[in-house]
Amino acid sequence: MSRTRALVLAGISIVVVLLAIPAVGPYALSPWSRPDPGPATDAQTEALSWSVSLDDASSNLWESFPVTITWSDPAARTGDGFSLTLPAELIPLSDGFDVRTATGETVARAAVDDQSLTVTYTEAALEHGTITGTGSFMAGWDDTLVGAGEDVTLVFAGPASSAEATVRIPADRVDAGEPRLYGYWRDRAHEDRVAAANALQWRFVTPVGPLSETSVEVELSDGHRLNCAEISGRLQTSFATNGDVIDAHDLPADSLNVLSCNSSGFTLDLPNVAAGTALMVQYSSTVTDAAAQSYTASARATIDERTHEFTSTIERTIGAGTGHGAMTHEPTAAPGPRTQPPASGALGWIPVTALTLLGAAGLLYRITRRAR
DSSP states (O other): OOHHHHHHHHHHHHHHHHHHHHHHGGGTTOOOBOOOOOSOOHHHHOOOEEEEEOTTTTSOTTOOEEEEEEEEETTGGGSSEEEEEOOTTEEEOOOEEEEEOTTSOEEEEEEEETTEEEEEEOTTGGGSSEEEEEEEEEEEEOTTTOOTTOEEEEEEEOSSOEEEEEEEOOOOOOOTTSOEEEEEESSGGGTTSOOOTTOEEEEEEOOSBOBSOEEEEEEEOTTEEEOGGGOEEEEEEEEOTTSOEEEEEEOOGGGSEEEEEETTEEEEEEOOBOBTOEEEEEEEEEESOTTOSEEEEEEEEEETTEEEEEEEEEEOOOOOEEEEEEEEOOOOOOOOOOBOOOOOSGGGTHHHHHHHHHHHHHHHHHHHHHHO
């Protein structure tokens, strides 16, 4: 082989090798890796679904009842929880609750604050694809917004949807021909908190007149104290067919003859009650023992020489909720064959280029020696 021919072949070999570098170089000395798992599955991007139930809300205007929330969140790993706006007609009586699995692991914690419910997932729960749960908290009616005998539509607002529930509050049947004693919380929000002054409201109501002589003796149980300055009278003058009062007005302060009064009770005489009317004695007490579960007032009334005895109890709702939940794993995309990603930057090309040029130099040397 002539020297000229050998040099030509060597030059062509070097050119071929150099042209191969861009195709081979990016993969040289690159680590093996698996492909990206790809976008989230349909289950992982599905929206939160939830519902509300109020099974015992239609029992009585003055009673508390559970509000139950049920939800399923297939995209739990992409967020940390959700919030619901509660209807203004409800007064939450619980601060919150924990949601746990059957094995006791905490899935989420729910906080009830004013008119909102916020569910926050735990770190352990966020490792799962789907979180489902059910929880409940105690609530009562805001009697300034709803009344007995009404149909109330409650609207719960969620992240991307809302839910409605219509509840019929039964009308209370009042026997206006008999005296009665009853009490209630002035503000239902005080039930699971330290009560404010005069938080407990009490009412003694005479039968519909005419009545000529009425005396009343009231005694309070432990756990609350009477405010003697809050004793007042109110004359009821018109009634609905179920006994509810339609019209009434306050009596002058000197209409009630208070014979004695201290922090645990009082005794008084009432004026004559005209036909078709009834007289109500109003008084209030302040909670002194916030740990007590109930507060009682008793009364002994003598009406036209007939004696009646009553006891009324205001209960404190236990400010707590309950919950349970479950977690499930969502399947991920199956791993594909191992591939080699391109090396980043020029540093990945340096070893390949050096080795290629060294090989080309060796080949040129051998071809040149044979041509001699």
